[in-house]
Amino acid sequence: MRYTTLLIGMSVAMLSVVGARAQEGDATAGATVFKKCAVCHIADSDKNKVGPSLFGLFGRTAGTHPGFSYSTAMVDAGKAGLVWDPASLKDYLHDPKAKVKGTKMAFVGLKDDTEIANLEAYLKQYSK
Numbered sequence: 001m002r003y004t005t006l007l008i009g010m011s012v013a014m015l016s017v018v019g020a021r022a023q024e025g026d027a028t029a030g031a032t033v034f035k036k037c038a039v040c041h042i043a044d045s046d047k048n049k050v051g052p053s054l055f056g057l058f059g060r061t062a063g064t065h066p067g068f069s070y071s072t073a074m075v076d077a078g079k080a081g082l083v084w085d086p087a088s089l090k091d092y093l094h095d096p097k098a099k100v101k102g103t104k105m106a107f108v109g110l111k112d113d114t115e116i117a118n119l120e121a122y123l124k125q126y127s128k
């Protein structure tokens with residue numbers, strides 16, 4: 001009788017515990033996502049580049065960073081009440097030109113909600 005390999009399968013049960021940690025957003029992973037923005041934006045200091053600094057973004061009314069020359073579309077969006085928070089940012093990143101029609105931000109958008117959650121966790125480090 002061959003009963004040598006009967007007990008090997010026991011370790012399989014550990015595989016099911018992996019999926020539960022994506023909701024909160026991971027700032028380290030977000031730093032990687034931010035590379036898509038970093039050609040145009042800085043988040044860890046208050047300097048404008050091609051785009052306005054994203055330092056202290058959450059809570060900011062759209063189109064109001066000092067010293068940046070926004071499109072009238074972005075300024076008008078701010079006047080109409082657009083304030084950056086995780087929800088409005090997610091909307092904007094899904095499709096910038098749909099959320100702020102006429103924005104001069106030349107970015108196709110970010111579709112993946114996990115990437116956006118991670119990016120938000122990253123940006124939160126630099127907001128109050």
Ligand code: HEC
Nearest residue numbers: 036037040050051052062063070071074103104105106107
């Ligand atoms: C090709 C350059 C470019 C890239 C890439 C880019 N942006 Fe922008 N972004 C801009 C410009 C330019 C503006 C100003 C838009 C306007 O005035 O209409 C802007 C505006 C913004 C604003 C509004 C800020 C404010 O002060 O109202 C946010 C938020 C923003 N970008 C986030 C992001 C994020 C997050 C990414 C990466 C996922 C990103 N952007 C990628 C160029 C870029």
